[in-house]
Amino acid sequence: MxxxxxxxxxxxxxxxxxxxxxxxxxxxxxxxxxxxxxxxxxxxxxxxxxxxxxxxxxxxxxxxxxxxxxxxxxxxxxxxxxxxxxxxxxxxxxxxxxxxxxxxxxxxxxxxxxxxxxDVFRRVFERVVEACIAAGLVGGEGFAVNASLIAADANKQRSIAGQDWWKDRDPARSSRAVKEYLATLDDTAWGAASDVVPKFVSPSDPAAQWTGAHKGPAFFAYSDNYLIDVKFGVIVDVEASRAIRQAEVGAARTMIERTEERFGLKPERLVGDTAYGAAPMLNWLVEEKGIAPHIPVFDKSKRDDGTFSRSDFRYDPTSDVYHCPGGKRLGTSGTVHEGKTLLYRASKLDCDVCPLKPKCCPKEPSRKIPRDIPEHARDVARSFAGTEGFETSRRERKKIEMRFAHLKLGRLRLRGPQGAQDEFVLAAIAQNLRRLASLVARAPPAQVLCIT
Ligand code: SF4
Incomplete structure (x- = not known):
């Protein structure tokens, strides 16, 4: 019936x-x-x-x-x-x-x-991270860093050419998003990240970066930067920045410093992609923070014309010389060029009679190898490549990619640096709560709630 x-x-x-x-x-x-x-x-x-x-x-x-x-x-x-x-x-x-x-x-x-x-959202975020730490979900040994582009609430149709946007406008007569941007002009994650004038600027949200980094049609975006603990993929810090590499690297430093300050957590190793593998960042990690960089080195010294690259020369840190493929030594006078680079030169007498010269320096009297002062940090990063630990880190990097894959942010609804920051922090709170809920939902409440 x-x-x-x-x-x-x-x-x-x-x-x-x-x-x-x-x-x-x-x-x-x-x-x-x-x-x-x-x-x-x-x-x-x-x-x-x-x-x-x-x-x-x-x-x-x-x-x-x-x-x-x-x-x-x-x-x-x-x-x-x-x-x-x-x-x-x-x-x-x-x-x-x-x-x-x-x-x-x-x-x-x-x-x-x-x-x-x-600053309520950040305080809630930190309490949730503390709850994750209390529940044993944060190992503190390895962190991974990455950034994802999130479309801003800005339209190409209403944008203007970058050179037509002037920064010395009166903040009092500007919208909240413009005021926020003007207040961050000296910040390395925003206005001071690069002097390059962008192709287009959105007058309603000038901090949004015009970017073609997704290889498809360009769009206005912010970068959502995550620092995660690799044990269970808990997000230990989150930061908004301009959608350019220098700003993302600056955000990574900010997050590492802040995590140490707020939670007393400093990882033994940091996992990242080549975007974080430039010499200044590696030098900061190795020399200042004592963190092992499990990061591929960003190195433009590779030659494609068939002649020897810098990697074909072996550096000897004990005597501070390079050994060339012909077995000769390249020493330096100690003069620093452009404030950061030493030149190691081969003897003209050695090169003149060397049978390898056509493959080494066919158009120069002798070979010279530039070495940045922070090159030691690059060597440290290179020494991890291919090791078992590095391979493990490479697999663990997928955890941060999964965090971004599960991020349910389409286009931002709020404008300005603070609007992006609020949205990213809220999204990270939601992701951590889901993680906490799925991993410890059945644990006794005291294990989770002792965070006051
Ligand atoms: S050309 Fe000079 S630097 Fe190059 S391999 Fe020969 S001796 Fe060494």
Missing amino acids: MGRLKSDQGQLFYEFHLGDAVPEDHLVRKIDTALDLSWLRSELAPHYSLMGRPSIDPELMIRMLIVGYVFAIRSERLICREVQVNLAYRWFCKLGIEDAIPDHSAFSRARNERFREG
Whole structure:
């Protein structure tokens, strides 16, 4: 017999417990077990006035945003609507069935003003990382770094040529995104990362970089930089930067320093791709931080014309000379060129009679080898290549690529450096919570919640 829907929506009284309507294995339950925001009110209290109309509860704001970033609902209007109609989201946000949902415009204002002043998203992020550390999900031995391009909320059609955008405009008469960009002009992750004038600039979001790095059509983008612990892929730091290599390398340094300062974590090795393999970065890792760079060396000394490359010459650090393929020594006078390079020269007498000269220096009287002062760090990085540890690191690099593959950010909704930063930090909070929930959801709460 065909069943019939029993419709009695006019019923006045129900016995209803919101918690009973949320399945035991629903993701919001696992995330709720892993999340502790009991510290939030007391830490935010200085940013609120004691008088006036009550604002939206900050814990409600954070919980609604977590729902948005975990379930890929990023429009504030949509988040408010979904929390209104979805019982699981309501339960996670600690709302009753009859509680009112914040108005989306008030929600947006609070998010962009008071929450930024209090740096709330970063504090929540750090608490979640602390929870991951407490749950034993962070090894601290190996970190991996990488960046992913995320499309900015900027249109090519409304852009202007790079040389037509002037930086000395009055911040007081500019939009929030422009003001934020003007405030970061001296920052190495933003304005000071490069002097190159971009081809196009978006007047509504000038920090967004016009880039063709994806090999397809160019677009305006920001870089989302992650530093992860390779044990379980927990994101230990996140940073927004301009979408150029120099800025991404600067962001990597910032994240390594900040992780050491905030959590007392300094890895023994750093895993990265060639973008992080230039001499200054390797030198910083090896000489200043004492971190082993498991990073392919960025080296432009390879020759393609059939003559010997620098790698065909063996450097002897004990006597500070190179040995050429013909068995002769190349020494240096110690003069530093361009503030960073020493030249090691072969004797003209040796080269004149050498049978290898056509393969070595056919157009010069003798061969010279340039060596940057931080070359030692490159040699250290080269010494790891091909080792078992390096191969393990190469496999572990995939974990950070997976973090980006699972990142549910399409095009950014917020503009400006701070807007990008907020979105990236929220996305990282959501990813870490999912990780924490999936790995320790069944552990006793005390193991996860002892983070205050
Ligand atoms: S040409 Fe000079 S530097 Fe090159 S292999 Fe011969 S001796 Fe060595």
